[in-house]
Amino acid sequence: MRLSRYFMPVLKEDPKEAQIVSHRLMLRAGMIKQQTAGIYSWLPLGHRVLRRIEQIVHEEQARAGHIAMLMPTLQPADLWRESGRYDDYGEEMLRIKDRHKRDLLYGPTNEEMVTDIFRSHVNSYKDLPLTLYHVQWKFRDEIRPRFGVMRGREFLMKDGYNFDLTKEDALHAYNRHLVSYLRTYERMGLQAIPMRADGGPIGGDYTHEFLVLAETGESEVFYDSEITDLKFGGRHIDYDNVAECQAVLEEFTSRYARTDETHDEALFNQVPQERRRQARGIEVGQIFYFGTKYSEPMGATVVGPDGNRVPVHMGSHGIGVSRLLGAIIEASHDDKGIIWPEGVTPFHVGIVNLKQGDASTDGACEALYAELKAQGLDPLYDDRDERAGAKFATMDLIGLPWRITVGPRGLAANKVELTSRRTGESVELSPQEAVVRLQEIYRPVAEAAK
Amino acid sequence: MRLSRYFMPVLKEDPKEAQIVSHRLMLRAGMIKQQTAGIYSWLPLGHRVLRRIEQIVHEEQARAGHIAMLMPTLQPADLWRESGRYDDYGEEMLRIKDRHKRDLLYGPTNEEMVTDIFRSHVNSYKDLPLTLYHVQWKFRDEIRPRFGVMRGREFLMKDGYNFDLTKEDALHAYNRHLVSYLRTYERMGLQAIPMRADGGPIGGDYTHEFLVLAETGESEVFYDSEITDLKFGGRHIDYDNVAECQAVLEEFTSRYARTDETHDEALFNQVPQERRRQARGIEVGQIFYFGTKYSEPMGATVVGPDGNRVPVHMGSHGIGVSRLLGAIIEASHDDKGIIWPEGVTPFHVGIVNLKQGDASTDGACEALYAELKAQGLDPLYDDRDERAGAKFATMDLIGLPWRITVGPRGLAANKVELTSRRTGESVELSPQEAVVRLQEIYRPVAEAAK
Numbered sequence: 001m002r003l004s005r006y007f008m009p010v011l012k013e014d015p016k017e018a019q020i021v022s023h024r025l026m027l028r029a030g031m032i033k034q035q036t037a038g039i040y041s042w043l044p045l046g047h048r049v050l051r052r053i054e055q056i057v058h059e060e061q062a063r064a065g066h067i068a069m070l071m072p073t074l075q076p077a078d079l080w081r082e083s084g085r086y087d088d089y090g091e092e093m094l095r096i097k098d099r100h101k102r103d104l105l106y107g108p109t110n111e112e113m114v115t116d117i118f119r120s121h122v123n124s125y126k127d128l129p130l131t132l133y134h135v136q137w138k139f140r141d142e143i144r145p146r147f148g149v150m151r152g153r154e155f156l157m158k159d160g161y162n163f164d165l166t167k168e169d170a171l172h173a174y175n176r177h178l179v180s181y182l183r184t185y186e187r188m189g190l191q192a193i194p195m196r197a198d199g200g201p202i203g204g205d206y207t208h209e210f211l212v213l214a215e216t217g218e219s220e221v222f223y224d225s226e227i228t229d230l231k232f233g234g235r236h237i238d239y240d241n242v243a244e245c246q247a248v249l250e251e252f253t254s255r256y257a258r259t260d261e262t263h264d265e266a267l268f269n270q271v272p273q274e275r276r277r278q279a280r281g282i283e284v285g286q287i288f289y290f291g292t293k294y295s296e297p298m299g300a301t302v303v304g305p306d307g308n309r310v311p312v313h314m315g316s317h318g319i320g321v322s323r324l325l326g327a328i329i330e331a332s333h334d335d336k337g338i339i340w341p342e343g344v345t346p347f348h349v350g351i352v353n354l355k356q357g358d359a360s361t362d363g364a365c366e367a368l369y370a371e372l373k374a375q376g377l378d379p380l381y382d383d384r385d386e387r388a389g390a391k392f393a394t395m396d397l398i399g400l401p402w403r404i405t406v407g408p409r410g411l412a413a414n415k416v417e418l419t420s421r422r423t424g425e426s427v428e429l430s431p432q433e434a435v436v437r438l439q440e441i442y443r444p445v446a447e448a449a450k
Numbered sequence: 451m452r453l454s455r456y457f458m459p460v461l462k463e464d465p466k467e468a469q470i471v472s473h474r475l476m477l478r479a480g481m482i483k484q485q486t487a488g489i490y491s492w493l494p495l496g497h498r499v500l501r502r503i504e505q506i507v508h509e510e511q512a513r514a515g516h517i518a519m520l521m522p523t524l525q526p527a528d529l530w531r532e533s534g535r536y537d538d539y540g541e542e543m544l545r546i547k548d549r550h551k552r553d554l555l556y557g558p559t560n561e562e563m564v565t566d567i568f569r570s571h572v573n574s575y576k577d578l579p580l581t582l583y584h585v586q587w588k589f590r591d592e593i594r595p596r597f598g599v600m601r602g603r604e605f606l607m608k609d610g611y612n613f614d615l616t617k618e619d620a621l622h623a624y625n626r627h628l629v630s631y632l633r634t635y636e637r638m639g640l641q642a643i644p645m646r647a648d649g650g651p652i653g654g655d656y657t658h659e660f661l662v663l664a665e666t667g668e669s670e671v672f673y674d675s676e677i678t679d680l681k682f683g684g685r686h687i688d689y690d691n692v693a694e695c696q697a698v699l700e701e702f703t704s705r706y707a708r709t710d711e712t713h714d715e716a717l718f719n720q721v722p723q724e725r726r727r728q729a730r731g732i733e734v735g736q737i738f739y740f741g742t743k744y745s746e747p748m749g750a751t752v753v754g755p756d757g758n759r760v761p762v763h764m765g766s767h768g769i770g771v772s773r774l775l776g777a778i779i780e781a782s783h784d785d786k787g788i789i790w791p792e793g794v795t796p797f798h799v800g801i802v803n804l805k806q807g808d809a810s811t812d813g814a815c816e817a818l819y820a821e822l823k824a825q826g827l828d829p830l831y832d833d834r835d836e837r838a839g840a841k842f843a844t845m846d847l848i849g850l851p852w853r854i855t856v857g858p859r860g861l862a863a864n865k866v867e868l869t870s871r872r873t874g875e876s877v878e879l880s881p882q883e884a885v886v887r888l889q890e891i892y893r894p895v896a897e898a899a900k
Contacts, residue, residue: 037552047520047584099593122459
């Protein structure tokens with residue numbers, strides 16, 4: 001993309017309404033615009049990151065054997081009356097009447113609807129196990145929406161639902177989700193720690209939240225510091241293998257890690273004092289096993305091997321897709337702006353032309369731009385007629401992890417500068433070498449998608 | 451995908467509620483499920499086609515230089531009060547009150563919101579031309595939703611908006627959209643004819659609808675038969691070139707082609723009688739130039755070259771993404787089921803194992819499945835323990851354009867059968883040859899994406 005043809009309205013001033021750094025930086029970098037309280041437009045730069053995050057979620061769901069579909073944003077109220085949650089849900093549910101005065105609602109979650117789909121079409125245990133998921137916009141009418149996309153009213157969520165014959169099978173689905181979520185978050189450059197949590201309005205005894213440590217987190221968390229040494233890494237997992245998934249769950253959940261909702265001071269005190277940590281965290285996902293809570297009242301049953309009908313065991317599993325942009329920025333920024341992890345960056349590299357209009361630098365930038373694209377990379381070329389300082393400040397603000405600086409002095413020696421946004425370190429390379437280096441840098445990102 | 455692990459609930463009986471073939475086939479193939487009047491879930495097979503269509507739309511928008519973003523589904527009513535359309539829009543607009551009794555609405559279109567974004571951030575003619583677009587769910591509270599996704603209430607639309615300094619520039623944007631739409635529809639295997647149309651509630655003097663000819667179309671259309679000989683084909687267009695885009699517009703719109711809204715009998719009668727055609731069509735897109743209709747009341751102005759502020763010239767341009775599934779099926783089916791064009795098919799090829807459980811056929815199918823995936827193709831392997839007839843009927847119903855049949859007799863001679871869904875013709879090939887043939891078949895689809 002050429003910046004002269006892009007729409008990236010960066011702000012020079014800090015917006016007053018932003019109380020936390022991710023909200024401030026998203027507004028300043030021209031990623032979002034608030035349309036009304038808690039409802040945002042995703043401007044082009046923000047939309048790019050949203051799509052990258054969504055793509056990683058889809059890839060990892062497919063890898064785990066989960067099936068993509070899409071449920072609508074609006075739901076008939078009757079489904080929620082069946083489960084008994086229509087009245088329970090309170091004012092956070094946005095209730096709507098259509099022109100025929102029928103009750104609709106903007107879905108805050110989809111347990112009822114997916115259970116309805118299941119009961120309409122699945123009849124036999126032979127069609128199990130089954131996990132359906134979608135990535136769709138949700139609405140929760142928060143009384144005080146704030147912190148930008150971190151606590152918006154209209155938000156994008158991945159929510160998946162497993163249907164299994166037995167509790168044992170459903171717990172394997174639970175473990176499978178835990179494994180796939182660890183891999184998902186790591187691809188986004190995040191460490192998200194599974195913590196014992198509370199069921200809330202979804203219900204269920206087995207539930208873990210995934211928390212990213214950040215000073216601005218809304219949850220207070222307590223954990224054994226050993227847990228932050230754990231990495232999922234590049235390990236290969238067979239998602240059908242019950243023992244393998246169980247082992248990962250045990251590895252990542254056997255140490256103390258709880259939110260304030262389930263915190264147990266006595267248990268926590270059994271952790272050696274030097275490893276006890278109290279911090280704040282941002283919730284970026286949650287997994288639940290809730291058995292037959294929805295399948296029983298809604299009649300989602302299958303004929304089992306013995307010929308008898310039994311309600312299916314279910315769980316639901318969510319990733320806060322739009323919220324993740326805020327969480328990633330909270331976890332990865334400095335005083336100049338955002339620092340995108342390579343896995344989710346809106347552009348792979350920025351090209352800064354130090355002397356726009358100069359035939360030699362223009363030519364070198366165009367050649368670099370074309371070659372990077374030919375190699376499957378996505379460059380943002382700042383081809384505006386601006387001072388170098390302004391171009392650097394913009395690149396730092398929007399947080400592309402790599403920058404190539406092209407100036408007449410370097411070019412005289414066939415050199416450009418490749419700079420890391422994270423460390424600030426620069427190396428001088430020929431343009432050809434810079435392209436090769438970037439290909440090497442992004443190879444693991446492409447490999448992780450396979 | 452292995453069918454044994456997929457969720458594709460095909461129906462044996464014709465559903466009673468379906469009045470037109472696309473609705474009937476989408477229900478029978480397990481592509482959609484109605485949740486309430488005019489609101490559908492996209493089951494996995496339907497979701498795959500929806501995503502392929504959306505992907506083609508994104509690729510062609512990017513090619514034309516248009517910038518992707520995403521506006522929310524819910525909008526504040528105040529924006530629509532500014533343009534004067536809040537009261538005009540009637541009961542098709544779904545009006546909502548949130549918990550604080552603020553007026554929201556589920557966006558049926560986005561002229562107001564995108565104009566608000568523009569006026570908040572763009573100040574100078576130097577930032578023009580600009581075309582922003584998004585692909586987002588819309589809602590129109592139709593009094594009688596029907597025909598499945600063809601006239602649903604919640605529907606997915608691509609809508610794009612151009613902002614230009616002059617009428618001349620805006621008409622180039624109009625032409626650019628016409629060109630890119632021709633290419634978009636052809637990639638989906640559709641012939642969509644631009645026809646002079648009526649502005650309706652969007653407004654504007656310049657507007658063309660794109661219509662796909664089909665007996666079940668809701669519009670009556672009148673055209674010169676020469677128009678159906680026109681193909682956009684693989685031609686390369688420079689979207690910045692005003693004359694090139696204008697020439698395409700003239701080529702595709704100079705012959706008589708109108709919907710009943712703008713039909714002019716006297717003009718039509720000037721077409722030689724043997725070329726006059728009257729038929730029915732499905733609208734799959736529309737482009738508008740409407741000048742300063744929104745920019746004036748909403749104050750979307752830029753400073754021009756002479757230092758004076760002027761309202762920008764705008765247009766809007768829509769593609770009915772979810773409706774396209776219905777339109778493609780209406781245009782491409784037979785009495786056995788759907789026939790997907792290669793560009794949008796949910797899977798590239800079906801593999802039918804004639805003797806599931808036989809070591810030789812199972813092994814050959816597994817090897818084919820793995821090899822097709824390794825070559826970047828997306829096979830659906832029917833690995834169920836079902837009769838051959840049932841497997842063929844399912845493949846015909848869901849309409850994958852190619853099928854490979856693997857049986858013990860053929861395998862003895864190292865042969866499998868490759869069958870075209872469209873023609874029914876089969877050829878015997880070695881498994882290796884079948885993979886190569888499918889790569890050749892799908893190469894143009896991959897090339898068109900570049």
